Amino acid sequence: MxxxxxxxxxxxxxxxxxxxxxxxxxxxxxxxxxxxxxxxxxxxxxxxxxxxxxxxxxxxxxxxxxxxxxxxxxxxxxxxxxxxxxxxxxxxxxxxxxxxxxxxxxxxxxxxxxxxxxxxxxxxxxxxxxxxxxxxxxxxxxxxxDTYGQTKTIVNAISKMGGDNSWFFVTVDYAFGLAVESDATSFIKAAGGKVAGSVRHPLNTADFSSYLLQAQASKAQGLMFANGGNDIITGVKQAAEFGLAKQGMKISAPLAQFPDIRGVGLKVAQGILISSPFYWDMxxxxxxxxxxxxxxxxxxxxxxxxxxxxxxxxxxxxxxxxxxxxxxxxxxxxxxxxxxxxxxxxxxxxxxxxVIRDMYLMQAKTPEESKGEWDLVKMVATVPGNEAFRPLSEGGCPLVGKVN
Missing domain, CATH: 3.40.50.2300 (Response regulator)
Structure with missing residues (x-):
């Protein structure tokens, strides 16, 4: 059924x-x-x-x-x-x-x-x-x-760009979004940054305007969408309507995938960093x-x-x-x-x-760089699996060290 x-x-x-x-x-x-x-x-x-x-x-x-x-x-x-x-x-x-x-x-x-x-x-x-x-x-x-590997790759890359390394989160309000925000926050603080604020939204939200106004008022350097799927597409599009990127805010969506980038469109998505273990043309x-x-x-x-x-x-x-x-x-x-x-x-x-595998830092292309409908991102860096994912000793898994 x-x-x-x-x-x-x-x-x-x-x-x-x-x-x-x-x-x-x-x-x-x-x-x-x-x-x-x-x-x-x-x-x-x-x-x-x-x-x-x-x-x-x-x-x-x-x-x-x-x-x-x-x-x-x-x-x-x-x-x-x-x-x-x-x-x-x-x-x-x-x-x-x-x-x-x-x-x-x-x-x-x-x-x-x-x-x-x-x-x-x-x-x-x-x-x-x-x-x-x-x-x-x-x-x-x-x-x-996982949320650890996705956020670590993005936060570390943006932190190296300079600025005050302050962040605002727009987070989907259930276990997934909370995990994205929690993992990202740990990397932000480890890099000497700070969290300027966060808001929670329901799954499949149609109107992000009130959340984006709070992000804008926070004066944060970075805006992270701690969500996925349709919420990324809607949120990033509306952030562009508010002109947040033009005002200097670095927008990221660690869980964005290629259909999401296409859904946003390269005119809006260009420059956004994503983390992925795969690209269809690699x-x-x-x-x-x-x-x-x-x-x-x-x-x-x-x-x-x-x-x-x-x-x-x-x-x-x-x-x-x-x-x-x-x-x-x-x-x-x-x-x-x-x-x-x-x-x-x-x-x-x-x-x-x-599963330990390499991850890739990728960036959405400009419309001029794209050679076709699905030519959406370019490779920026390879992150070896042992660097991308949480060390075994830090996760708290009760199986670690257990004798079978």
């Missing part, structure tokens, strides 16, 4: 991604719990499902002699709906692994549920760094990115995946959608290597095997479940 709000998204999901409704005990079953029609759908949703289908097909459609099955659902941006779907999948439909989950509150709940039920969860779309901190578990892997292999993805979805993948492909492929390799789909055995193999795909070279799953 799917839970979809918009008719267009429902049609796309049903036509392209229809899946078996019931589980088979002799199948390896993957669940994509995602935002199919809400504020994060462009960066996750149907594109995530397409990426999972590609990975399953590339693996051959079966593992250990069992068919690989896929189920999908839209959690409607509601924590209770998302948690309820996941419990039903684990309890009644024999789902072995759930991924996606572009909501940190749901992801934080599911890592505990997966551990209790001896299943696996890979919140590829959730951002909070708490997933590999105090909330880490033996049954979860944080595959793509290598021949990435371009080949992009061509394949674009034929189905109609545009290049976000970094979440690209990373989702790698997560499923690594999971299936681990099942094969373990000789079983039992969660503990598969988790052990996922941490043992190196990660190599079109997005990640020689990556690894750390003890706390954090």
């Amino acid at each position: 799917r839970y979809v709000k918009a008719a267009a998204a429902a049609a796309l999901a049903c036509v392209l991604f229809s899946v078996p409704a019931f589980s088979q005990n002799n199948a390896v079953k993957i669940g994509v719990l995602d935002d199919m029609s809400g504020p994060y759908a462009e960066n996750t949703g149907p594109g995530d499902v397409a990426a999972v289908r590609f990975a399953i097909a590339d693996f051959g459609g079966s593992v250990l002699g069992k068919p690989i099955e896929l189920v999908t659902a839209d959690f409607q941006s509601k924590v209770d709906v998302g948690v309820g779907i996941a419990k039903r999948w684990y309890d009644d439909e024999n789902v072995d692994m759930i991924l996606g989950i572009p909501n940190s509150a749901i992801a934080l709940a599911l890592v505990r549920i997966a551990q209790e039920k001896n299943r696996i969860v890979m919140p590829t779309a959730a951002a909070t760094s708490e997933l590999t901190g105090k909330a880490c578990t033996s049954h979860s892997i944080h595959w793509i990115y 290598t021949p292999e990435a371009r080949a995946f992009t061509d394949r993805f674009t034929k189905v979805i109609g545009r290049p993948p976000s970094f979440i959608q690209a990373g989702t492909y790698g997560a499923v492929l690594h999971y299936l390799k681990a099942v094969q290597a373990a000789g079983t789909d039992e969660a503990k055995a598969v988790m052990a193999k996922m941490k043992e095997l190196p990660i190599n795909d079109f997005m990640t070279k020689n990556g690894k799953v750390r003890e706390d479940g954090r």
Whole structure:
């Protein structure tokens, strides 16, 4: 059963991604719990499902002699709906692994549920760094990115530009946004800067004017949008209408992805710094995946959608290597095997479940620099994985140092 709000998204999901409704005990079953029609759908949703289908097909459609099955659902941006779907999948439909989950509150709940039920969860779309901190578990892997790595890259880059290094936050009011603000604040203070103020807004806000007026009044050097998806697009566009960048304020959106930059438009987005583990045009292999993805979805993948492909492929390799789909055995193999795909070279799953891979500081191009509709950013710097992500000793993960 799917839970979809918009008719267009429902049609796309049903036509392209229809899946078996019931589980088979002799199948390896993957669940994509995602935002199919809400504020994060462009960066996750149907594109995530397409990426999972590609990975399953590339693996051959079966593992250990069992068919690989896929189920999908839209959690409607509601924590209770998302948690309820996941419990039903684990309890009644024999789902072995759930991924996606572009909501940190749901992801934080599911890592505990997966551990209790001896299943696996890979919140590829959730951002909070708490997933590999105090909330880490033996049954979860944080595959793509997190609020620590995204904000560290951006704050350090802007701090080096000079000025008084003061910041104002416009933060979406739930676990994800609060984690972005918290992690960014620690880097700002470490660089000798200060937080001039912050405001909280509901998910999928249409009018940011009152928040931007407060940012303007703060006289802060930097404005950080601690949000994602549609909220980035709306907020950055309205900041331009207020002329904040022209007044000298450095605007950043650490969780912005390529569809967001396109949604804002280069005329407004030009110069904005983003942090990403992937760009669709970065290598021949990435371009080949992009061509394949674009034929189905109609545009290049976000970094979440690209990373989702790698997560499923690594999971299936681990099942094969373990000789079983039992969660503990598969988790052990996922941490043992190196990660190599079109997005990640020689990556690894750390003890706390954090995947370590290089990150890239990128900057939105000017309209004049762009050579096409999706030629949106340019590479500024590579940040090695061991520098981009939080040191193992600082996260507070209870698994660290534990004897198995």
